[in-house]
Amino acid sequence: MFGLRIPARSVGSLLAALMGVFLLLALGSEASLWAMGVWFVATGLGLYGAWHGRLPWFSAAQRLMLSLFLLALALLLAGWGNWLAMASQAVLVLLAVKALETRSQRDFYQVAALVLLGMGVAAWLRVDVLLGIFVLAALYLSLLGLLWQPLADAAVERTTEGLRWRDFRYMLVFSLVFLLVLLPVTAIFFLILPRTPTPLWAWAPPRGAAHSGFSADLSPDSIAHLALDSATAFRAQISPQPADPESLYWVGAILWRDEGRSWVPDPPVAVMQGAVSADAGAGATGVRQKIVLSPDNSNYLFALAAPYRLDIPATYRQQADGVLRLDKAPGLPMRYIVWSAPAAPRLLSAAERAAALQVPADTSPDVRALAARFAGGSAAVVVQRLLHWFHEPSFRYRLQAPTGYPQGQDMADFLLHSHTGFCEYYAGGLALLLRLDGIPARVVTGYHGGEYNPVGNYWIVRQSMAHAWVQAWLPGQGWVRLDATPALMVPGQGGSKSSTLAPAVVPGAQQLWDWLQWQWINMVIDLTPAKQRAFWESAGLQMMRMTQSSAPALHWPKAPDWHRHAALAYWLAGGSALLLMAWLLWHRHRAGKGRDVGYWRQHAARALRTLGLKDVRPGMESLFWQQLPVPADRWAPVREIYLTQRYGPTPDADGDRRLSDALVTLRQLLRETS
Numbered sequence: 156m157f158g159l160r161i162p163a164r165s166v167g168s169l170l171a172a173l174m175g176v177f178l179l180l181a182l183g184s185e186a187s188l189w190a191m192g193v194w195f196v197a198t199g200l201g202l203y204g205a206w207h208g209r210l211p212w213f214s215a216a217q218r219l220m221l222s223l224f225l226l227a228l229a230l231l232l233a234g235w236g237n238w239l240a241m242a243s244q245a246v247l248v249l250l251a252v253k254a255l256e257t258r259s260q261r262d263f264y265q266v267a268a269l270v271l272l273g274m275g276v277a278a279w280l281r282v283d284v285l286l287g288i289f290v291l292a293a294l295y296l297s298l299l300g301l302l303w304q305p306l307a308d309a310a311v312e313r314t315t316e317g318l319r320w321r322d323f324r325y326m327l328v329f330s331l332v333f334l335l336v337l338l339p340v341t342a343i344f345f346l347i348l349p350r351t352p353t354p355l356w357a358w359a360p361p362r363g364a365a366h367s368g369f370s371a372d373l374s375p376d377s378i379a380h381l382a383l384d385s386a387t388a389f390r391a392q393i394s395p396q397p398a399d400p401e402s403l404y405w406v407g408a409i410l411w412r413d414e415g416r417s418w419v420p421d422p423p424v425a426v427m428q429g430a431v432s433a434d435a436g437a438g439a440t441g442v443r444q445k446i447v448l449s450p451d452n453s454n455y456l457f458a459l460a461a462p463y464r465l466d467i468p469a470t471y472r473q474q475a476d477g478v479l480r481l482d483k484a485p486g487l488p489m490r491y492i493v494w495s496a497p498a499a500p501r502l503l504s505a506a507e508r509a510a511a512l513q514v515p516a517d518t519s520p521d522v523r524a525l526a527a528r529f530a531g532g533s534a535a536v537v538v539q540r541l542l543h544w545f546h547e548p549s550f551r552y553r554l555q556a557p558t559g560y561p562q563g564q565d566m567a568d569f570l571l572h573s574h575t576g577f578c579e580y581y582a583g584g585l586a587l588l589l590r591l592d593g594i595p596a597r598v599v600t601g602y603h604g605g606e607y608n609p610v611g612n613y614w615i616v617r618q619s620m621a622h623a624w625v626q627a628w629l630p631g632q633g634w635v636r637l638d639a640t641p642a643l644m645v646p647g648q649g650g651s652k653s654s655t656l657a658p659a660v661v662p663g664a665q666q667l668w669d670w671l672q673w674q675w676i677n678m679v680i681d682l683t684p685a686k687q688r689a690f691w692e693s694a695g696l697q698m699m700r701m702t703q704s705s706a707p708a709l710h711w712p713k714a715p716d717w718h719r720h721a722a723l724a725y726w727l728a729g730g731s732a733l734l735l736m737a738w739l740l741w742h743r744h745r746a747g748k749g750r751d752v753g754y755w756r757q758h759a760a761r762a763l764r765t766l767g768l769k770d771v772r773p774g775m776e777s778l779f780w781q782q783l784p785v786p787a788d789r790w791a792p793v794r795e796i797y798l799t800q801r802y803g804p805t806p807d808a809d810g811d812r813r814l815s816d817a818l819v820t821l822r823q824l825l826r827e828t829s
Contacts, residue, residue, distance in 0.1 A: 165202065165205040165206045166300075166303055167205070167257050167258070167259075167262070167263045167266075167300055167303075168198075168201045168202050168204075168205035168210075168254065168257050169202065169205075170263075170296050170299060170300040170303070171198075171201075171250075171253070171254060171257050171263065171266040171270075171300070172198045172201070172202060172254070173296050174266065174267070174270045174293050174296045174297065174300075175194060175198060175250055175254075175270065177270075177289045177292045177293045177296070178246070178247075178250070178270050178273045178274065178277070178289075178293065179191060179194070179247075180285075180289055181273070181274055181277035181281075181285075181286055181289040181290070181293075182243050182247075182273065182276070182277050183277075183281065185239060185240060185243045185276075185277075186243055186244075186247060187232065187233075187240070187243075187244055189228075189232065190229065190243075190244040190247040190248055190251075191247065193225065193247070193248055193251045194247050194248070194250060194251040194254070196251075197250075197251035197252065197254040197255055198251070198254045200212055200254070200255060201254035201255055201256075201257060204255070205257070205258075210255070210256060210257065210258050211255055211256035211258065212255040212256070213255060218252055218255060218256060221252055222248070222249065222252045225248035225249075225251070225252070226245055226248060226249070228248075229241060229244035229245045229247075229248055230245070232244070239276060239279055242276045243273065243276050243277075246269055246272055246273040246276060247273070249269055250266065250269050250270070250273075253265055253266050253269065260301070263300050263301065264301070266300075267297040267300065267301065270293050270297065271293065271294075271297070274286075274289070274290050274293055277289070283672055284671050284672050295330065295331065298330045298333065299327065299330040302329070302330055368388065368602075368617075368618035368619060368620070368621025369388065369407050369408075369451075369453060369455065369600060369601065369602065369618075369621050370408075370600060370621070371407070371408040371420060371453065371455060371600065372408075372410065372417055372418060372419045372420070372600075373410055373417055373418035373419075373579050373582070373583055373598055373600060373623060374416065374417040374579075375563075375566075375569075375576065375577070375579040375580050375583065385617050385618065385619050386449070386617065386618050387449055387615055387616070387617055387618075387669075387672075388448075388449060388451075388457075388602060388616045388617060388618050388620070388621075389446050389447060389448045389449055389457065389616050390446070390447045390613050390614065390615055390616070391444050391445065391446045391447075391605070391613060391614045391616065392444070392445040392612060392613045392614075393442060393443070393444055393459075393613075393614060394442070394443045395442065396612075397442075400604045400605045400606075400607070400614070401603075401604065403459065403602075403603065403604055403605050403614070403616075404459065404460075404599075404601065404602075404603055404622075404624065404636060405457040405458065405459060405601045405602040405603070405616060406457065406458060406459070406460070406477065406478070406599055406601045407453075407455045407456075407457050407478075407599075407600050407601035407602070408420055408455055408478060408599070408600045408601070409422070409474075409476045409477070409478050409597055409598075409599050409626070410597060410598040410599070410600065411423060411510045411511065411513075411597050412510070412513060413513060413514060413515055413583075413586070413587060413590070414515065415515040415517060415518075415565075415566075416565060416566075418583060418586075418598050420478070421510070422474050422475070422476055422478070422510075423504075423506040423507050423509070423510035424474065424475035424476065424504070424506065424507065440496065441463065441464070441494040441495060441496040442459055442460070442494070442495050442496070443492065443493075443494050444458060444459060444492065444493050444494075444495065445490070445491075445492050446458075446490070446491055446492070446493065447488055447489070447490045448485060448488065448489045448490075448491070449488055450484075450485055450486060450487055450488060450489075451484060451485075453484055454480050454481040454482070454483055454484045454485075455478070455479070455480055455481075456471065456479035456480065456481065456491065456493075457479075457601055457602065457616075458477075458479060458493040458495050459495045460495040460496060460497055460498070461477045461495060461496060461497065461498040462477055462479065462493045462494065462495050463494055463495065463496055464493070464494035465479070465491070465492075465493050465494075466491060466492040466493070467479070467481075467491040467492075467493075468489075468490070468491065469481055469482070469485070469489065469491075470482045476597075477498070479493075498633055498634060499633065500631060500632055500633035501633060503595060503628055507595070508595055510597075511590070511595030511596060511597055511628060512590050512593070512595055513590070514587060514590050514591060518587070518591070519567040519571075521567065521571055522566070522567050522570055522571065522587070522588075522591070523591055525570060525571065525588070526587075526588045526591035526592050527591075527592075529541050529544065529588065529592060530592045530593075534593075534594045534627075534629050534630065535629055537589070537592050537594060538589070538594070538627060538629070538635075538637065541585060541588055541589065541592075541639070542585075542637065542639060545581060545584075545585060545639035545641075546639070546641065549574045550574045550575075550581075550641055551574065551575045551641070552575075552576075552577060552578075552640060552641045553575050553576065553577065554577050557573040557575040557576075559573070560573065564576070566580065566583055566584055566587065569584055570584050570587075570588070577640075578622050578623050578624070578640040579623045581623075581638075581639040581640040581641075582598050582599075582623035582624050582625050582639065582640070583598060583623075584639070585625045585637060585639040586598050586625045586627075589625070589627050594627055594628070594629075595627065595628040596625055596626065596627045596628070597625070597626050597634075598623055598624075598625060598626075599623065599624050599625070599626055599636075600621070600622070600623045601621075601622065602616045602620045602621055602622060603620055603622035603624070604616070604620045604622075605620070606660065606661045607660050607661065608660075608661040608666050608669055609660070609666065610666040610667055610669075611669075615661060615669065622640075624636060624637065624638045624639075624640070625637040625638070625639070752805070752806055755800055755806035755807060755808070755810070755811055756800065756801055756802075756806055758800075758811055759797055759800035759801045759806065759811070759814060760801060762797075762814060762815065762818060763776060763779075763797060763818075765818060765822065766779075766783075766818065766821065766822065766825070767779075773801075773802075776797075780794055783825070784825070784828055785821075785824055785825065785828055789821070789824060790821060792817060793814075793817040793818060793820075793821050796810065796813050796814045796817055797814060800814050
C-alpha cells in the first residue's frame with residue numbers, strides 16, 4: 156500500500172471529475188440529459204487522456220469553437236428567459252470542455268471556479284441540507300486539488316512518472332484538517348455578518364419542477380398526477396400533541412363558487428388585513444402549530460380549524476372565512492406560528508348564504524333529480540343520508556379516469572354513472588348535492604394527515620396528502636366538516652386517507668435525516684436578524700455569568716431551543732477544531748527532526764514486512780534475502796539501504812525515502828517474476 160504510485164498527471168482530472176459529480180447532484184433535475192451526456196463523455200476522454208499522457212484533446216481553436224457551439228446549444232435548448240436552466244447547462248458544457256485540457260494548476264483553478272459558480276446556480280434551486288453537503292465536498296476537493304496540483308506539475312517537469320501514495324495521503328489528511336479548522340471560523344462569520352430580513356433574490360422553483368399537491372381551485376380532471384408527489388409540503392410541531400393523524404385537516408383555500416367543471420374561492424366577505432378570524436373564540440382551548448413551509452408557487456398558509464392568533468413574519472392578509480394568504484409566495488422555507496380553535500357558531504349573512512347555495516345554471520336535470528332523492532327533514536338528516544350514500548360499496552377511490560371515460564369524466568358522470576374518482580370528485584359532488592337540497596356548503600382544499608417524526612417531535616405533511624373536503628353550515632353548529640371520500644384507497648397515492656394505510660410514524664431510517672433537514676432550516680436558512688441578535692445576547696449573558704460567578708456549574712440562560720442547539724454545535728465544532736490543530740502540530744513535530752534514530756530503525760524493520768518477512772528480529776532477515784526468486788544483483792542494493800537504515804549509525808528521513816523507493820521497484824520485479 157505504501158508503495159502505490161499515483162500518476163501525477165491524472166490526479167487533477169480525477170479530482171475535477173469528482174467535483175463535477177457533486178455539481179450534478181446539486182443541480183438535480185435542472186441538469187438536462189444532453190448536457191450531462193456531454194459532460195460524461197468529455198470527462199471520460201479527459202481521464203483517459205490524463206492517464207496516458209494525451210491531453211489536451213483537440214487544438215485550442217477547436218476547443219474554442221466547441222465551447223461556443225455548446226454554449227449556443229445550451230441557450231437554445233433551455234429557452235430564452237429560463238435563466239436557471241441556461242446557467243446550469245452553460246456551466247456543465249464549459250466543465251466538459253475543460254475536462255479535455257486539464258493539465259496544470261491554472262486549468263484546475265478554472266475548473267474549481269466553474270464548479271463553485273455551478274454551486275451558486277444550485278443555491279437558487281434548493282436550500283436543503285444536501286446542498287450544504289455538496290458544497291462542502293466540492294470545497295474540500297478544490298482545496299485538495301489546489302494543494303496537490305503544484306506537486307504534480309513539478310513532478311511532470313522533472314519527468315517523474317508518479318508520486319508516492321504516502322505524499323497523497325498526507326495531502327488528504329492536511330486538507331481535511333484545514334477544512335475542519337475553517338468550519339468554526341465560517342460559522343462565527345455566519346453569525347457575525349449582518350443580514351437582511353428578506354432574501355436578496357426572488358427565488359422560484361425551476362420550470363418543469365414538481366408542483367405542490369395543493370391547489371387553490373378544484374379541477375378534478377387536472378389534479379390526478381399532482382397527488383402522487385411525495386415531497387414535503389411543510390413540517391409542523393403541534394401542541395398539544397394529536398393522538399391520531401386522521402384528525403389533522405390542514406385548511407388551505409376555501410372555495411365558494413361552483414363554475415361547473417371547477418370550483419374557485421371568490422369569497423363573499425371582504426378581506427381583513429392582518430386580522431384574525433372572528434369565528435374562533437380566544438378563550439377556547441387552542442392548538443398551537445409551529446409550521447415550516449417549503450417554498451412553492453402558492454401564497455396560501457395552512458392551519459388546523461379556525462385561526463384566532465397568528466405570528467407570521469411576513470405581510471399577509473386573512474379572509475373572514477379564516478383563509479390565510481401572503482402577499483407573495485415565499486422564496487425560502489418560511490416559519491410561522493398559528494393558534495387554532497373550533498369556530499364559534501354564528502348566523503350566516505345574506506351574502507354568505509347566497510354564495511354557499513349557488514349552483515351552476517347548466518346543472519344537469521338528472522343531478523337535480525338525484526339531489527331531490529335525499530331532501531326532506533332537517534339539514535342534519537339530509538347530511539347523514541348523503542354521507543351514507545357516498546359510503547356505499549358502489550363508490551370507489553381511484554386516481555385514474557374510470558373505464559369508458561378516456562378523456563376524463565365530469566361531475567354528472569361521477570354522480571350518476573361511474574361512482575369512481577378521487578377526493579376532488581367526492582368533495583365537489585357532496586357540496587353540489589347539499590346546495591341543491593338547500594344546505595349551504597363550500598369546498599375546502601388543503602392537506603389531511605401527517606407522518607410523525609419522534610426525533611424532533613414534529614409532523615411531516617407531504618404533497619401526496621393533498622386533499623379536498625366539504626364544510627356544510629348547520630343551524631346551531633355553524634360550519635361542520637364533512638368528508639365523503641372512501642376510507643379504502645390505493646397506498647401511497649395521496650388523498651384523504653393516506654395515513655390509513657401508510658404508517659403514521661416516519662420510518663426509522665429516515666427519522667434522523669429528516670431531523671437534520673429540520674435543523675438546517677431552523678439554524679441556517681431561517682436565521683433572521685432577530686434570531687441573530689438573540690443568539691449573541693444569550694452568549695453575552697453566558698460570558699457575564701462565567702466572569703461573575705465562581706460556581707463550577709454554569710447553566711445556559713433560558714432561551715429558545717434554537718439558541719441552545721446552535722451554541723452547543725458551535726462550541727463542539729470549535730473544540731474539535733482545536734483538538735485537530737493540536738494533533739496536526741504534534742504529528743508534524745514527530746514527522747520532522749523530532750524523530751530519533753530508533754524510530755527510523757523500527758520503520759525499516761516494518762518496511763521489510765511488505766516483502767513477506769514475518770520475523771523482524773535482528774539478524775533474521777539474512778536467510779530471507781537469499782530466498783527471494785530474483786537475481787542477487789537486483790536485491791543487493793535494496794539490502795544495503797536496509798542495513799544502513801536498520802543497523803547503521805545515522806538512519807534518517809532521506810534514507811527512509813530511498814528505502815521506500817527501492818522496495819517499490821523490488822516488489823514490482825517480484826510481481827513480474829511470479
